[in-house]
Amino acid sequence: MLGGTRLGEADRLVTLYTQRRGKVRAVVRGALRPRSRLGGHIQPLSHCQLMLTESKGLDVVTGCQIIGPLFPMREDLVHHARGFYLMELIDCFCPEGLENPALFSLLVDTLEHLCLGEGGERVLRRFEVRLLDITGFRPELHCCLGCQQALEPVTNYLSPSAGGLLCRACAPEQSPVHSVSVNTVKVLRLLREADMETVNRLNLAPDLAAELEAALRSYIQYVLERSIKSGVWLERLRREFGPNGALGGPQNGR
Amino acid sequence: MDRLSVPTSRPLTRLIEALNRMPGIGPKMAQRLAYYLLRASAEEAQTLAEAIVAVKEEAVLCAICQNTADTSPCTLCQDPTRDRSLICVVEEPLDVLALERSGAFKGLYHVLHGCISPIDGVGPEDLKVRELLARIHDGEVQEVIMATNPNLEGEATSMYVQRLLSPLGVKVSRLARGLPFGGDVEYADEVTLSRALQDRHSL
Structure with missing residues (x-):
């Protein structure tokens, strides 16, 4: 479930991300009543098997069984924030009714790893890179989009409007651009192919992690033409409680 | 037209x-x-x-508990029989009415007027969190009971407030989650059942 709003006295209109039908909106009758048989099942950050009945325009949820409980996501403030961030990205990138099994698997895989407390922010970066790939916004990371030459191992520039990297000579012609170090480009290329185990083993210096996050954030914001509100919330938690406090200990670090 | x-x-x-x-x-x-x-x-x-x-x-907002009232401070905040060491934090004024109907709580309230919802861009600055911190700084409060809704936004709000209040030496608790009275175990969801098991107590 990606989100929901109250509908009438005790119903909820929920936005779901499904394996077979992509993003769908459905009504959960009586979800807000304490004795609702469905209200507790259909909560954000839960992986469920749903039974939907087609009704006048909107589907109605008539049955639900939790497949993979994602309890730890609800037990920690930063896990919450990361979960919100993933949900907002999926909601923004996916139009209604367009199935995308690869993206569904990526979302479930990412949520399960976040629940295990592994990878932390690196898992989010992998999700962002793979999300851009799967949805058709894959940035070019190997050659300059201005002169088409292979990139030198020096600081290059990520241009959201060009759709990838530019060399130092071509960068001024494009705007806006985001300077990225050699290591950031290497990590971006790695995240595109890396499995979760590799991501867990990654040890990113704080500066590199910050640069990676900023580059991906600006790229995604350009693609969506809006800011990611839950990303602002994640940054705020880091600012208010410090990187270690917000990240909930070493296992959740960068 | x-x-x-x-x-x-x-x-x-x-x-x-x-x-x-x-x-x-x-x-x-x-x-x-x-x-x-x-x-x-x-x-x-x-x-x-x-x-x-x-x-x-x-209708005015009570300067102390931020609840909707006829006067400020409201009758609940002026009531000398209420336990001033206990504050129950709720999302909306209607939640105060629900808790008062139960007759089980004798402390004071604090209404946040919403909950943290990052996706909707609602942060702590949009809620009455600063006013709650000011009440805690007065020193009379010993326990804050978080009675936010048991959903993702309500949980996030509780955890955020708990992080702010813990350094101030105030006990922060939250309402128990479990099976509703008259409910059916067979149809209870996994989250509710696991919470009910965690918060079980001896008979």
């Missing part, structure tokens, strides 16, 4: 549009209510109109 205004007179259209802007009232419901008021007695319509004006003119 607006589709709402086609068959009706101008004052009626205005009323339908005004009712339609209210939460949970769609175009059809707005039309039904407007036609009901048209048929109702002048006295009934006048009473409703006066009640709407009065709620805007006379």
Whole structure:
């Protein structure tokens, strides 16, 4: 479930991300009543098997069984924030009714790893890179989009409007651009192919992690033409409680 | 021409549009209510109109608990029999009414007027969190009970407030989650059941 709003006295209109039908909106009758048989099942950050009945325009949820409980996501403030961030990205990138099994698997895989407390922010970066790939916004990371030459191992520039990297000579012609170090480009290329185990083993210096996050954030914001509100919330938690406090200990670090 | 205004007179259209802007009232419901008021007695319509004006003119926010009241401080905050070492934090004024109906809580309240919802861009600065911190700094409060809704946004709000209050040496607890009275174990969801097991107590 990606989100929901109250509908009438005790119903909820929920936005779901499904394996077979992509993003769908459905009504959960009586979800807000304490004795609702469905209200507790259909909560954000839960992986469920749903039974939907087609009704006048909107589907109605008539049955639900939790497949993979994602309890730890609800037990920690930063896990919450990361979960919100993933949900907002999926909601923004996916139009209604367009199935995308690869993206569904990526979302479930990412949520399960976040629940295990592994990878932390690196898992989010992998999700962002793979999300851009799967949805058709894959940035070019190997050659300059201005002169088409292979990139030198020096600081290059990520241009959201060009759709990838530019060399130092071509960068001024494009705007806006985001300077990225050699290591950031290497990590971006790695995240595109890396499995979760590799991501867990990654040890990113704080500066590199910050640069990676900023580059991906600006790229995604350009693609969506809006800011990611839950990303602002994640940054705020880091600012208010410090990187270690917000990240909930070493296992959740960068 | 607006589709709402086609068959009706101008004052009626205005009323339908005004009712339609209210939460949970769609175009059809707005039309039904407007036609009901048209048929109702002048006295009934006048009473409703006066009640709407009065709620805007006379209702105030209590400076202490931020609940909607006739006076500031409200009667609950002025009541000498209430336990001032206990504060129950709720999302909305209606939650205060629900808890008061239970008759089980004898402390004071604090209404946040919403919950943290990062996706909707609602952060702590949009809630009455600063006012809660000011109450804690006064030193009389020993325990804060978080009674936010048991959903993701409510949990996030509770955890955020808990992180802010813990360094101040105040005990922060939250309402137990479990099976509703008269409910059915077979149909309980996994989250509720696991919480009910965690929060079990001896008989």
